[in-house]
Amino acid sequence: ADEASVKMIENKRAAAKAEADKVLAEAHAHAEALDGAELTLTAKRKEEEGPEIFGIITARHIAEALVTQAKLAITPKGIVLQKPITELGSYDVTVRLNAEVEAKIRVTVVADEKGA
Secondary structure: OOHHHHHHHHHHHHHHHHHHHHHHHHHHHHHHHHOOOEEEEEEOEOOOOOOEEEEEEOHHHHHHHHHHHHOOOOOHHHEEOOOOEEEOEEEEEEEEOOOOOEEEEEEEEEEOOOOO
């Protein structure tokens, strides 16, 4: 490889590293803003006083709530749920912003009193 080719490869590597560093810094900034955030979702109860809800709360529902309540777009793939939420209550949820950066949020599911 001649000197020009080596220089071109070094420049491409430096540009790729700079871009990766920028993406990582943005992920850390989003994580800092998101960490500890609290979201509230509403669901209809199965029974008048019971904790079970109709349907389930999934990663997609939480991602949509992040957009509307926290003004942060996260794909449902980034929401880590051990299992779908099927009852009223508060849940700690991990949001994976990339392979290296995560944030913890609190999701509270409350009864939709209009539909209860």
